[in-house]
Amino acid sequence: MSNGIADIFPGTSEMARVMREHDWSATPLGPPAQWPEALKIPLRMLLTTRFEMWLGWGPDLHFFYNDAYIPTLGIKHPAMLGHPFREVWSEVYDEVAEQVEVVRKGESTWNKALLLLLERSGFPEETYHSFSYSPLHQADGAVGGLLCIVNEETARVIGERRLETLRQLGLSLAGVINLEGLRDAIAKTFAANQRDFPFVSLRLADDELGVGDGLFKQALSSLPAQFPEAGEIISLPVQGMWPMGEWDRPPEQAVAIAVPGVVGGSHAGHLLLALNPYRGSDQEVINIARLIAGQIGGSLANIMALQAERRRGDRVWSVSRDLMVIVDSNGVFRAVNPAWTRILGHSVDDVVGRPFSDFMHPDDLAASSDALAQALGAQELNNYENRFLATDGTYHSIQWHTTLEGGLVYAYGRDVTDRRLVEERLSVSEEQFRHLVQGVTDYAIYMLDLEGHVSSWNEGARRIKGYEPEEIIGQHFSRFYTDEDRASGEPARALETARSEGRFLAEGWRVRKNGERFRASVVIDAIRDDDGRPIGFAKITRDITEREKAQFELEVAREALFQSQKMEAIGQLTGGVAHDFNNLLMAVMSSLDLLRKRLPDDPMAQRLLNNAVEGAKRGATLTQRMLAFARRQELQVDRVDVPQLLSNMNDLVQRSIGPEWPISTHFPLKLPAVQADANQLEMALLNLIVNARDAAPSGGPIQISATCETLQSNAISDLPAGSYIRLVVKDRGAGMDANTLRRATEPFFTTKGVGKGTGLGLPMVHGMTQQIGGKFELLSKLGDGTSAVLWLPVASEPACEAVNSEPGNEPVQIRSLRIMAVDDDALVLMNTAALLEDMGHEVIDVNSGAAALDILKSRDDIDILITDQAMPNMTGVDLIVAIEKVRPSMPAIIASGYGEGVAVPGREIVRLSKPFNQMQLAEAIAEAVN
Structure with missing residues (x-):
């Protein structure tokens, strides 16, 4: 060589x-x-x-x-x-x-x-x-x-795809109550992943039609005589007309697996999962198939239990010794059970269709009407007693219990004329609880005696730990622990904690019957008698091995994503929280607004009220920071002269932070104006300067500099080509390590002490800059200080100057109007109506866009609409667009905490930011009707 x-x-x-x-x-x-x-x-x-x-x-x-x-x-x-x-x-x-x-x-x-x-x-x-x-x-x-x-990235992409299928299947099956819903959930889930599973076929053991039943017949010659619970990969007959899913050729193999049934019973069904024709030998899919079959088996068990419960309910209706009735909102009996005839003598046909007042003792009629109103208001009545007339002329005292469903009151009543105490129906409740616990397969739920011996065992315990009930009942629960934990006395410590504190919570390694270790989340609750003496323990164990493995894999994948993508996801969450918090603040601030007018002239009361208002305003400021981070606050974007902005605030800021941190500025002579919200930019700079001060507690210079930069496409991530001002706030503090720097713009993350920072300052800056088309960066190394960099877009043309008008201290006086208020949040709707009525308006309050549209179609006497934006099924914008076809140019106001997504095509509408007070509401109405 x-x-x-x-x-x-x-x-x-x-x-x-x-x-x-x-x-x-x-x-x-x-x-x-x-x-x-x-x-x-x-x-x-x-x-x-x-x-x-x-x-x-x-x-x-x-x-x-x-x-x-x-x-x-x-x-x-x-x-x-x-x-x-x-x-x-x-x-x-x-x-x-x-x-x-x-x-x-x-x-x-x-x-x-x-x-x-x-x-x-x-x-x-x-x-x-x-x-x-x-x-x-x-x-x-x-x-x-x-x-x-x-x-x-083959393993990552396919692994995440399979995990998502398991997650979606679990979500789809969570609310399933019948076989039709089960079939729809399975079909919907697997339609979203036709790469791993080109088709799925489920046949139920009771011969009821499952999913893709015809495919079983095609595969009959290749199917095993007994479908194993562990699953088996089979070759599909080549002559079959197999669905190809998202591929260009049919699958050649499938997993045949039994769907587990209840403990001790036969299989609930058979599952056939076609496999990706482009994956070759892939034994890992067997584990996925087992989890899928387990989820389907658990859902089937729940459906069977629910159907049995419904049949039991029908039998109870017929044979119950208690009165059972269904009453509508007018107090008319819609249905009564045969016990009515046995107890009171009236035939069922003589009762149905008549109001309950026909059978009521006159002295009880008013109170019973009030009780019905409470029941119709979703307030369940318990042990409510009144008197009903029997055919023999006597009155029977009946004790009622109610529930509301579909606008009807369902009630059962017990005759307590001779015996006023309601008999305890513990046997029924215990049976229901036993079925519930036994049907749970994702959790091991069992009882322990005071010494820790197992006294009950559910299906989830059998599946997770591997023991049959007869193998484990009477054995000590310490056998599920590892040798190391037993040697250190962990089982005894867990029982003692539960006994003394009422509950023990932990995560750790546990051992199955076959010796395999798994990661478990454990809860042990102490059970006590009526006198408070411990009589045993309830233990719940969940296998979180796959969850932790999936979580680890997701964490690794998440670390590979760009920081901007992570901030966007957190921003969506923060914006949603801020939106809900805004609704709460809306209820608080409007209530305080109205309360101020009704309080006596008591200095202490006024001071307390002012404190409450100030706290609510701080909450509003907090939500604005959260919305700023989420890029959803309303911005007043205009041309801003950065040197002039800093000059105006320099003296105030310098006095606020102290002389130990002198502020110096370095700007070119001709620095163009930027396109920004002046108030938000000022708040952002104030946050950065305070952070710079806190980074150097012993003092040190803070330098603010700016340069004009012209960027080409992709020169800086997430910034389009164009002209920008690069504004830098630099300190001489200790700097940040890589992990702190990475998390610095996450909401609620702070390195300051408790009570010294909300962790929303930098996220607010991040959100504000992105919303105006710029970017926020942090540059820092340990021992070398920190530079906070704002990329701000250069303003293109001078904007027209707006005429500033200072708001008054009293609401704008306008004529009395008939106003429709629409909001899906009951608290916000109630308080908005109260504010309007306090101003002398007539209010029609509606809790959905669809209901509001129906009313507006039938009435033309409504002067103005005030609607929330974020409502289910129909947003405020959707409602206004729909109303435009019925009532063109009807005055409308949209109330929203978000600063985006509230434009109505083709017309101007008035925006009202949440939370708002009475004065702001009045000004919005005046703007809308003038």
């Missing part, structure tokens, strides 16, 4: 050796000694890095790759070394050919998790790769080749 070859192909890797031994003279590239430096330099980098890389050189892009790329190449290694790229990946070349041409023109490309069907294992295989193509330039500037850096 010559030193020249060793220099071209350096290192001890397998590919360095293979390249040194390759006969390059037989290729169009010729002897390596004649290769240009433009090829040798990236080739040395490729052979000395552990990142997965390949490069192509020459007109045909002859193929070079390193050790990390060998698994991706598969059986094509090492035969494809030096071959043209088109030959190496002939099966996918057409999909990337356009990108190759882009690289030949001197530009780079990027692909995130691109689906490629690669024949690297002897068959087309579904793979996902994130990769970039970069041009390799020769000495004369021409493109001589291509460099590709690859990261295979």
Whole structure:
């Protein structure tokens, strides 16, 4: 081996050796000694890095790759070394050919998790790769080749897809109450993942039609005689007309697995899951199939229990010794059970259709009418007693219990004329509880005696821990602990904690019957008798092994996402919380507004009221910061002169932070104005200056500088091309480590002491800059201070100056109006109506857009509409658009805490920001009707 070859192909890797031994003279590239430096330099980098890389050189892009790329190449290694790229990946070349041409023109490309069907294992295989193509330039500037850096993400993409299927199936099955709902939930879930499972077929054990029943008949010749609970991969008959899902060819294999039934019973059904034809041998899918079958089995068990309960309810209605009735809102009996005849003598036909007042003792009529009103208001009555007339002329005392459903009152009453105490129906409740607990399969629920011996065992315990009831009842629960935990006395410590504190909570490792360890979440509750003496323990265990594994995998994937994507997700959550909090503040502030007018002239009462108002205003400021972070607050964007803004606030800020932190500014002579909300920008700068002070508790200079920057496309992530002002606030503090810097803009994260910061200052700055089209960055290293950078878009043209009008202290006086108020939040709706009525208006309050539209179609005497924006089924904007067809140009006000998404196409509407007070409400009404 010559030193020249060793220099071209350096290192001890397998590919360095293979390249040194390759006969390059037989290729169009010729002897390596004649290769240009433009090829040798990236080739040395490729052979000395552990990142997965390949490069192509020459007109045909002859193929070079390193050790990390060998698994991706598969059986094509090492035969494809030096071959043209088109030959190496002939099966996918057409999909990337356009990108190759882009690289030949001197530009780079990027692909995130691109689906490629690669024949690297002897068959087309579904793979996902994130990769970039970069041009390799020769000495004369021409493109001589291509460099590709690859990261295979096949396992991550397929794993996340399968986990999402399990999650969606669990969500879909959560509310299922019948077989039709079960079929719909399964069909909907698997329709969303037809790559892993091109089709699914479920046949129930009781011969009731399941999902895709006809596919079972096609597969009959390949199905096992007994479907195993562990699952089995079978080959599908080649002559079958199989659904192909999202692929271009039918599946060749499927998982046949039994759906588990209740404890001790036969299987609830059989499940057939078609497998991805482009995955080859994939045993991991068996575990997914088991979880799917378990979820379906649990849902079937719940359906069976519910159906049995309904049948029991029908029997109870017929044979109950107590009165059972259904009463409508007018107090008319819609149905009564046969017990009415037995107890009071009236026939059922004589009672149904008549008001209860016909049978009521006159002295009880008024109170009973009030009780019915309470029951219709969703207030359940318990042990409410009145007297009913029997056919023999006597009155029976009946004790009633009610519930409301569908606008009807369902009630049962017990005759307590001779015995006034209601008999305890513990046996029924215990049976219901036993069925409930026994049907739970995701949790191990069982009882322990005072010494820790198992006294009951449910299906979830059998599934999770592996013991049959007869194997474990009477045994000590410590056998589920690891040897290390038993040696350290953990079981006894858990029982003692539950006994002394009432509950023990922990997560730790537990052991199944087969010796396998699993991660468990454990709750032990002490059970006490009526005198408070402990009589045993209730223990609930949940297997969280898969959850923690999935959580770990998700955390790893989440770390790979860009910071802006993470902030966007947190912003959505923060905006939602702020929206709900705004509604709460709306109720509080409007109530305080009205209360102020009704309080006596008591200084203490006024001071307390003022404190409450101030607290509510602080809450409103907090929500504005949260909305700013979520980029949902209403901004008054205008031209802002940054030096002038800082000059106006400099003295106040300097006095606020103290002389130990002198502020200096460095601006160019002609700094263009920026497009921003002056108040929000001032608040952002104040936050950054205070943070700079807190970062250097011993004092130190704070420097504020600005430069004008013109950015090209993609020069800075998330910023479009254009002109920006780069505004920097720099301190000389201790700086931040990488982890603190990464989390600094997360809401509620703060390094300050308790009570010294909300953790919303930097998120507010982040949200504000993004909302105006800019960006916020933090640059910091330990020991080197921190620079807070705001990228602010340069204003294009001068805006017209708005005429400022100071709001008055009293609501605007306008004539009395008939106003419809619409809000799905009952508290907000009630207080809005109260504010309007206090101003002398007539209010029609409605809790949904659909109901409001129906009223407006039938009435033309409503003067103005005030509606919430974020309502289910029909938003405020949707309502106004719909009303425009019925009442064109009707005055309308939208009340919302968000600053976006409230524009109505084709017309102007008045915006009212939540939370609002009476004065702001009056001004909005005046603006809308004038």
